[in-house]
Amino acid sequence: MIITPESEFFKGDVVSLNCETTEGRLGILPDHSAVIAGLVPTIITFEDADGKKYKANTSDGILKVRKNNVSMLCTTAQWAE
Secondary structure, eight states, X not given: OEEOSXXXXXXXXXXXXXXXXXXXXXXEOTTOOOEEEEEOSEEEEXXXXXXXXXXXXXXXXEEEEETTEEEEEESOEEEOO
């Protein structure tokens, strides 16, 4: 789930996510260990359960991973071209 102050930008089942944190690039797959990390502005990539691939520009924010649930709270998010 990707949430901004204005909207729920994306909600759905995702099988992989690649994003940039304050500690560096992070790849998330099913059964990833729990983590909370700061996000930095970047282009994230992710793939849904049907194999569709997405790219989005995201701002700074917070990433939370716990029990196969991923939440990204970002100041802004928009689809990358």
